[in-house]
Amino acid sequence: MAKIIIVDDQRNMRTTLAMMLRGAGYEVDEAADGDQGMEMGRSGAFDLMLTDLRMGSNDGIDVLRAVKEVQPLTEVIVMTAYGTIDSAVEAIRLGAFDYIQKPFSEQELLVKVRNALDRRRLASQVSFLATEFKDRYKFESIVGRSAPIREILGRIVRVAPTDAIVLITGESGTGKELVAKALHANSRRADRAFVTVNCAAITESLFESELFGHARGSFTGAVKARKGLFEEADGGTFFFDEIAETPLAFQAKLLRAIQENEIRRVGENKPIRVDVRIIAATNQELFTAIAEKRFRQDLYYRLNVARFQLPALRERREDLPELISYFLEKHNRKMGYRARLAESALEALERYSFPGNVRELEHMIEQAVALVHDRMITADDLMPGSSHVAASSSGAGGRSLAVVVDEAERGAIEAALRDADGSRERAAEQLEISPTTLWRKMTRLGIVFDPRGA
Numbered sequence: 479m480a481k482i483i484i485v486d487d488q489r490n491m492r493t494t495l496a497m498m499l500r501g502a503g504y505e506v507d508e509a510a511d512g513d514q515g516m517e518m519g520r521s522g523a524f525d526l527m528l529t530d531l532r533m534g535s536n537d538g539i540d541v542l543r544a545v546k547e548v549q550p551l552t553e554v555i556v557m558t559a560y561g562t563i564d565s566a567v568e569a570i571r572l573g574a575f576d577y578i579q580k581p582f583s584e585q586e587l588l589v590k591v592r593n594a595l596d597r598r599r600l601a602s603q604v605s606f607l608a609t610e611f612k613d614r615y616k617f618e619s620i621v622g623r624s625a626p627i628r629e630i631l632g633r634i635v636r637v638a639p640t641d642a643i644v645l646i647t648g649e650s651g652t653g654k655e656l657v658a659k660a661l662h663a664n665s666r667r668a669d670r671a672f673v674t675v676n677c678a679a680i681t682e683s684l685f686e687s688e689l690f691g692h693a694r695g696s697f698t699g700a701v702k703a704r705k706g707l708f709e710e711a712d713g714g715t716f717f718f719d720e721i722a723e724t725p726l727a728f729q730a731k732l733l734r735a736i737q738e739n740e741i742r743r744v745g746e747n748k749p750i751r752v753d754v755r756i757i758a759a760t761n762q763e764l765f766t767a768i769a770e771k772r773f774r775q776d777l778y779y780r781l782n783v784a785r786f787q788l789p790a791l792r793e794r795r796e797d798l799p800e801l802i803s804y805f806l807e808k809h810n811r812k813m814g815y816r817a818r819l820a821e822s823a824l825e826a827l828e829r830y831s832f833p834g835n836v837r838e839l840e841h842m843i844e845q846a847v848a849l850v851h852d853r854m855i856t857a858d859d860l861m862p863g864s865s866h867v868a869a870s871s872s873g874a875g876g877r878s879l880a881v882v883v884d885e886a887e888r889g890a891i892e893a894a895l896r897d898a899d900g901s902r903e904r905a906a907e908q909l910e911i912s913p914t915t916l917w918r919k920m921t922r923l924g925i926v927f928d929p930r931g932a
Contacts, residue, residue, distance in 0.1 A: 485515030512536025519545035622797030638664035648788030651837030670714030696745025826857035
């Protein structure tokens, strides 16, 4: 039985409509004003909302906006005694299914209600198919329904069954490794190894040994022969994370290994055949790296066969509510909590620019769930000082939350560098981030640190 809510500040109108709809077999609830309609509509308990356009402080347009933001599948029909084209166009633009002009007949109302509920059922089927699609292709960790995400999922389905080399680009925290794992999970190599190497975490002197292996006695400390990561990945997929961090001297050997499907262990001349599918990812602009002689152009063209450009979170903000729900449920389950987000927390997240993208959002929610009091996460639990920022930003001279966060990061980095006498490695260790991440943050924030002037 479909559930319908009627929002109207005229009691007689609500009672009459409720009788019509109950007589047609629908389950009906009533809301006496816009505020109550918003609160009840956001619960997701209703398939259809009938709301009057003209009410008190919150009119039908306000109710429509509020409900559609949280429950996009709830259909809305706006009732108006004025019937102006402007109000109808505005309501439909904001997601209303239709509008109906008072006075209207019972037959006219029931036809519109049936049509709206038919679309609601179709939308539910599409939603189910989307969930089934994600389950089938193991996309459960790739969250979102925006156009860029749908395009990426479709490309994964097309590219995964092939052995095409894949290059994944995008800012830090956009989910490049998730896409790589989805490509592997949907390939013919899914039952073989998925080997990941973080190129930024390997010292230049150990690159060849780590990837290709070494013979016994090939260098000091090589007390026995060792297989490299390429051999470990034989038959499976090899994922180069942060490919732009590979040393230039090693890139020619890597290019040959990819082209010839063979490697040579350090200290050996005998080639070893390997069968691996290559996926590489970077958050850097490779054309810039090529121009600066940090990355080989021929290696770039060898890697750039199937290209995935992942969008920043700010470019798919319509996915933010679904991402928040996903991470909140994930970390509540992990920690055995039932934490919820207060309205102030949701508003703070909607205003925030997320320079760290999806990874930053998850870390914020994970930390808030771990530290929350009374199971209600406030804006200050997510971003300390955000309430003050929100208040001050409305006045003259106010600063945005992104500016405050940048200033806090700059202060922490400069303090760590002072403590480490300018050593990026030791400062990164103190901040619990990689030296490469520290370098990127320093570049973004314009930090040029000279310990002599500290």
